[in-house]
Amino acid sequence: MRFRFFLGEALDSLTRNWVMSVAAIVTVLVSMFVLGIGAFVFFNLQNATSGVRNKLEIEVFIKNTASQDQVNQLGDQIKGMPEVKSMDFVSKDEALQRLRDSMKGHEDVLAALSGNPLPASFEIFLKDTNQTNLVASRFYNNQTVDNSPVADSADNPITLAGDLSDGATNMTVTAGGGAQFAKDMYFHIDNEVMRVTDNPNGDTMNIARAQAGTKAEAHSKGAEIYGEDGVKTGGNTTARVNAVANYTLIGGSGFVILLAVASVLLISNTIRLSIFARRREVEIMRLVGATNWFIRWPFVMEGVFTGLLGATAAVILVIIVQNSIIDVISSQLSFLGAEAVPTGWLLLSIIGGGILLGSVGSALALRRFLKI
Amino acid sequence: MIRFENVTKIYDPNIVGLQDVNVHIGRGDFAFLVGHSGSGKSTFIRLLLKEFEPSRGSITVAGRNLQRMRRGALPHHRRNIGCVFQDFKLLPNRTVAENVAYALRVTGQPARAIRRKVPEILQLVGLGEKMSNLPDELSAGEQQRVSVARAFVNHPSLLVADEPTGNLDPDTSVGIMQLLYRINRTGTTVLMATHDREMVDKMRKRVIALEGGKVIRDEDKGLYR
Ligand SMILES: Nc1ncnc2c1ncn2[C@@H]1O[C@H](COP(=O)(O)OP(=O)(O)OP(=O)(O)O)[C@@H](O)[C@H]1O
Numbered sequence A: 001m002r003f004r005f006f007l008g009e010a011l012d013s014l015t016r017n018w019v020m021s022v023a024a025i026v027t028v029l030v031s032m033f034v035l036g037i038g039a040f041v042f043f044n045l046q047n048a049t050s051g052v053r054n055k056l057e058i059e060v061f062i063k064n065t066a067s068q069d070q071v072n073q074l075g076d077q078i079k080g081m082p083e084v085k086s087m088d089f090v091s092k093d094e095a096l097q098r099l100r101d102s103m104k105g106h107e108d109v110l111a112a113l114s115g116n117p118l119p120a121s122f123e124i125f126l127k128d129t130n131q132t133n134l135v136a137s138r139f140y141n142n143q144t145v146d147n148s149p150v151a152d153s154a155d156n157p158i159t160l161a162g163d164l165s166d167g168a169t170n171m172t173v174t175a176g177g178g179a180q181f182a183k184d185m186y187f188h189i190d191n192e193v194m195r196v197t198d199n200p201n202g203d204t205m206n207i208a209r210a211q212a213g214t215k216a217e218a219h220s221k222g223a224e225i226y227g228e229d230g231v232k233t234g235g236n237t238t239a240r241v242n243a244v245a246n247y248t249l250i251g252g253s254g255f256v257i258l259l260a261v262a263s264v265l266l267i268s269n270t271i272r273l274s275i276f277a278r279r280r281e282v283e284i285m286r287l288v289g290a291t292n293w294f295i296r297w298p299f300v301m302e303g304v305f306t307g308l309l310g311a312t313a314a315v316i317l318v319i320i321v322q323n324s325i326i327d328v329i330s331s332q333l334s335f336l337g338a339e340a341v342p343t344g345w346l347l348l349s350i351i352g353g354g355i356l357l358g359s360v361g362s363a364l365a366l367r368r369f370l371k372i
Numbered sequence B: 001m002i003r004f005e006n007v008t009k010i011y012d013p014n015i016v017g018l019q020d021v022n023v024h025i026g027r028g029d030f031a032f033l034v035g036h037s038g039s040g041k042s043t044f045i046r047l048l049l050k051e052f053e054p055s056r057g058s059i060t061v062a063g064r065n066l067q068r069m070r071r072g073a074l075p076h077h078r079r080n081i082g083c084v085f086q087d088f089k090l091l092p093n094r095t096v097a098e099n100v101a102y103a104l105r106v107t108g109q110p111a112r113a114i115r116r117k118v119p120e121i122l123q124l125v126g127l128g129e130k131m132s133n134l135p136d137e138l139s140a141g142e143q144q145r146v147s148v149a150r151a152f153v154n155h156p157s158l159l160v161a162d163e164p165t166g167n168l169d170p171d172t173s174v175g176i177m178q179l180l181y182r183i184n185r186t187g188t189t190v191l192m193a194t195h196d197r198e199m200v201d202k203m204r205k206r207v208i209a210l211e212g213g214k215v216i217r218d219e220d221k222g223l224y225r
């Protein structure tokens, strides 16, 4: 009974100065809407980065012509790299099976394949995604890896013509054929990482060991240079998406806090006006023996109701936006995975947030303007 | 029912409201509080309601000492006193029935009791037909009857009225007076502050006369004089 009475009183005051009430409701709506969309974007990005993180960083495809010894040697080499967290070997058969699994329902397409054209590969996971490029570069120019020879024409592979002597950290080599190297590019000569330090003209260049102090034993005179098309990396997106997620979090929180403060102040001001409009009634209520809380409840509920109305409107808006705009975006950025955010949870916290803003707003007004 | 012992009320800055007042009004009594404007009648009544504290002395209402009363007990104290004012103090944008129901809601009465008691009491004051009117659709006399109904609906043991007929014509005043008289006959103590000489002389009830905040006369079956 009392609850219904208070509710009626609260709604009465809400509608009586409806301009202020609408203003307060709209600020709650805006702040909760920004909270909702911000949280949605943040969680989606988080989701996406954790997805990317779990994907492999480097995939190294193996030449079909490579011997078992060469494959074992490459595997041991990868295992020995300090940056590597773990590594999987995917055989040709497994690769084909994966392709079959991913093409369920389109088996006819696979049937057209003769034999198994897919290469075996090593899947490499790193401890630190920042080292993707460095590690990947070690497989460039590697003949076990399914890299094609760098060529200036279809059948004229480039060949190093310089001499890499014992202990040298720097040398000048001449690449036969057309030059394909740029400054700071990494490549390998006999399993040692080399960096192009200078590339003054087409086919002569200075190279240096990427890691100083390693022993160079290789002589690569006449070695053929292979490209990097047998190596795939996927880690670059992670850092970028991570950064966007963090900006969303920081910028979004700041904005939401600002808007929340504005909402609280506006609600508090609305309640203050209600108290003012009812000061005579409050005086009469006291005379007929109303307790303090009997007088306060309608104002508290007015605030809570303002918050609730704004938050409900925000929830509706968030749902609409999620279903239209964001779904379209995420279907285009398929790497985001478009996974559903904990929507129920999010919408509940928006409602909770609205109620909180309303209560704080009315508490503020009651403390300052309804001294009992 | 009411006991004032050496009660003095000095307003800031040094204005005498009441001075050394000693009054005892028994349960079920009817008493007039008379005196010129500014003699302290309203001060007396507001002290009873504990709207403020006396500067000196002690006030006891229904056996409870007001100075020793906890803040939390104040609403209960007020529910036990029905009050009627010269300006009615009705809530302007609520119906007659809602105005009366207010006093019941405050005490936490269930909705059913409110639905039963409100028409009952409005019938008693002769306003059964005007339940859903707004106060400003009523005459002054009718408004005052609403206010009496509100004061009495909780059946308080004490009813105080501060110049309830001050804004009414003589005939209407008699109607209000009769209402208060009937309420007194149910056993409710009634204290009425008034300027109305004719009324006081006709009723021949106890008269407490104030002058400059002091009790100058207190007699049973008294006259206004
Ligand atoms: N809130 C107040 N602050 C200061 N002085 C006051 C206050 N209320 C009353 N007074 C003074 O106290 C004295 C008694 O006032 P009170 O209102 O009790 O008189 P009254 O008998 O009710 O007069 P009236 O018949 O005109 O209503 C007056 O001199 C008045 O000016």
Ligand SMILES: [Mg+2]
Pocket (backbone or CB within 6 Å): B041, B042, B043, B162
């Ligand atoms: Mg007065």
